[in-house]
Amino acid sequence: MNNDIQLDADGRLRHLITTEGLPRPLIEQILDTAESFVPEMGAPPKKVPLLRGKTVFNLFFENSTRTRTTFELAAKRLSADVINMDVGTSSRTKGEDDLDTLFTLQAMGADIFAIRHPDNGAAARFAAHAAPGVAIVNAGDGSHAHPTQALLDVFTIRRHRPDFSNLRVAIVGDIVHSRVAHSTIHALRTLGTRDIRLVGPAEFLPADPAALGVSATENIAAGLRDADVVMGLRIQRERIADETLAGVDDYHRRFGLNPTNLAHARPDALIMHPGPINRDVEITADVAYSGQSVILEQVRNGIGIRMAVMALIAGNSAAPPSARPVHGLV
Structure with missing residues (x-):
């Protein structure tokens, strides 16, 4: 992807559309900034005035509870005004073009849009037509990209396994339809991970997995062997033809994250999932809530990551992308 649309002339974050092509120092700056926003376990959430006077629109053309809620919490903890738009029951049903919705809300004084859309490339289209000073954050477009999910994934991994260069990561499930998988693969590779197995x-x-710099296998034992991180993915039924689904009716036994299959990974492997989980399909409840699981931690970290992205985009950091933690944000 051409990063001209994501970065300003100084290489700072202007929009967040994809992790593909984002420079490593910029990804690290986002992760470091998020560290200042994620409270210690048991501590109250941090609220800061960085977006006071700004308006954030959650513009969701697809249903979402987890992602929209964490964007809302993140914006409110930055002291922004937040508007949640249920586009499916508003102007779109009257025939209004998606860009007309964008232009109308810009005229109302929007500063940041978190946008989820069923079409690949939709976030980039919005960014190309956004007014100066209006930022677009991709909250998931089709099967293309979900950059904030990928950033919270690598943030969570870094807190437990900071040496990305020696990581063995297995991503299990519906990779081809998963925007999460695509974005997380790009983020991991940028941070130095070379052993990424798709299962x-x-x-x-x-x-063509080699084109992505990864390996792929239908053998769960080979894919999980000595893995440090195992990420399960939801089967994207809404994006899959019925005849394809009919061929994976034995999915849980062959590829589910259950104790039998996970015995091939390292005993202390991190268990991850972007949610929502389908119990006894891609993961069992005992695995999802085991001591190895960081799934709930991923949800918690997502708020800090989305706070960091919006704070940096809004221009509240004068530090260049190569900077380390932005201590002035707290």
């Missing part, structure tokens, strides 16, 4: 039935694996 799943042939229908769910990319045609």
Whole structure:
């Protein structure tokens, strides 16, 4: 992806559309900034005035509870005014073009849009038409990208396994339809991870994994062998033809994250999942809430990551992308 649309002339974050092509120092700056926003376990959430007077619109053309809620909490903890737009029951049903919705809300004084859309490339289209000073954050577009999810994933990993260069990561499930997988692969590779295995039935694996810099296998034992991190993915039923689904009816036994299959990974492997989880399909409840699982930690860290992205985009940091933690943000 051409980063001209994401970065300003000084290489700072202008919009967040994808992790693909983001420079490593910029990803690290986002992660470091998020550290200042994630409270210690048991501590009250931090609220800061960085976006006071700014208006954030959650513009969701697809249903979401987890992502929209964490964007809302993140914006409110930055002291922004937040508007949640249920686009499916508003102007879009009257025939209004998506860009007309953007232009109308910009005229109302929007500063940041968190946008979820069913079409690949939609976030970039919005960014190309956004007014000067209005920022677009991609909250998931089709099967293309979900950058804030990828950033919270690598943030969570870094807190437990900071040496990305020696990580062995297995991503299990519906990779080809997963915007989370695509964005997380790009983020991991940028941070130095080279051993990334994609595991799943042939229908769910990319045609050319080598082009992504990863390996792929239908063998769960080989894919999970000595893995440090195991990430399960939801089967994207809404994006899959019925005949494809019919071929994966034995999915849980072959590819589910259950004690039998996870025995091939390291005993202390981190268990991750972007949610929502489908119990006894891609993961069992005892695994999802085990001591190895960081799934709830991912949710918690997502608020800090989204706070960091919006704070940096809004221009509240004068530090260049190569900077380390932005201590002045707290």
